[in-house]
Amino acid sequence: MKYSVIGLPHYVIWHIYEPSNDDLKHMEWMAQEEVRLQKEEVIYSVYRKIFDDGFENVEEDWKSEKPRILRNTDSSKLGRIVNVDWSDADIMDQRTINKKILKDKLSELEEKTDNKKKEPLLE
Structure with a gap:
């Protein structure tokens, strides 16, 4: 290892060259976590593919249809007065x-x- 120890405290030097049991456990956990995240990403990619194949994206259609569908719902924004005869x-x-x-x-x-x-x- 090409570490320079000039100016470093003794406990830093000790940890660089000889990790403790806690350090080893943490490194093992980090390795397991990395493997788990990789597997999770593969599973999510499969789910995303199934979802994309199973459902049609209608966002563009909704953007064009939304104003036509909702144009009569709130007449106050349009400045149009609606009178209803309830007599x-x-x-x-x-x-x-x-x-x-x-x-x-x-x-x-x-x-x-x-x-x-x-x-x-x-x-």
Whole structure:
């Protein structure tokens, strides 16, 4: 090893020439980590290839279609005032309520007539 030891503290010199057990363990861990990262990169490259083959990239299509799809969603940005006539909505609600009331009354009448048929006449 071509290290110069002039001006270095003694503990640095010792570690350069003779690593400790902790240093050896750390170097072993670093080597294992490097192998693991290489394997992981191979696996990710396979996943990326499968993903790219399995799914079509529609980002460019979305960029062109997005303004057309979303142009009517927020009228405040367009400066366009949208007026909706809700006056007939109350009429429809009232009609629905009236129909329900009529159905309830009819069912009550049917129940009364059924009860009258079942009760014996008292004389």
